[in-house]
Amino acid sequence: MSGVKKEMVHLLANYGHVGFTFATSIVIGFAGGVLLDQKVFDGKTAPWFTFIGLAFGIAAGYKTLLDVIRVAQADEKRQAREEQDRHER
């Protein structure tokens, strides 16, 4: 594989999942809230746990974004270090 194509596949692999993971986090938080409201408390607490779950889901979505940034930064740092090592040699 040529350099550009390889880089594109690598980028797709690194960032292609961001949107999906974000949406999934929100759905899981929301579903958990609805489950607590309807099944555990029989609808007595009706909208509250849904909203709390939704908030946690959105927060979890942003957390996955931060994780992606953290991994990318670690990659960058490692590459910079390798470059420096090569220069020093």
Next chain:
Amino acid sequence: MEHPILFISVVLQKLGLPVPHGAVGSNFIEQICAPYMTYTWFVMAFLFFVIKVTIGDLELIPGRGQNFWEVVVGSMDDFFAENMGRELADRYFPMIATFALFITVANLIGLIPGFMSPTASLNTTLALTLIVWITHHAIGFKKHGIGYLKQFAGPIPLLIPLMLPIEVISNLARIISLSVRLFGNIMAKETLLSILFLLAGGFFAPLPILLLGVLVSVVQAMVFVLLTVVYFSQAAEQAH
């Protein structure tokens, strides 16, 4: 949706075995004869025999077949070691490399008429994902002991009630996003191909999608493997 002709199902029907008409069968034998199961076995047998035939006996001066597999395995090994360290890569190489080969072949096989991608069924991808998910937690507990749970508590003790649900949700999201992404991409490819083939197969309408299908198959297999590697290395590294 009506399945296109799947030759293993046809052979099984000729042999008198029940092939389910829906996605999964009603009893045990029907479930085993479901297309995604039979094609999973087909891919497993394909990988096993093709590697056995092309490599044969390992030689010091590699022939053509052995050369090819040395390049494939060598580049995968480099890739894993680069992303999660030599120690982890050595220990989990057999598992992740098997996943990579299996998913790539399983994705690509759906492009040939008469075959179906086993990964176009959520059962297959969910099984693969659950193995990865459980393994990455097992790695974490093995490495850090019970202190691995601290990874879910966040940096400040005061924020535990806030951070714990967030971490748990984002961890559970891994199962769904990993499995549904692979399943969705491959199923979309299969469905689009069969529809285009039925509508305008004579005018080579599926041809551009076939080209895209190759790209999607390889990229999705790579995404799965890369995320597996990232999860493993995150579980093994010190709690942040």
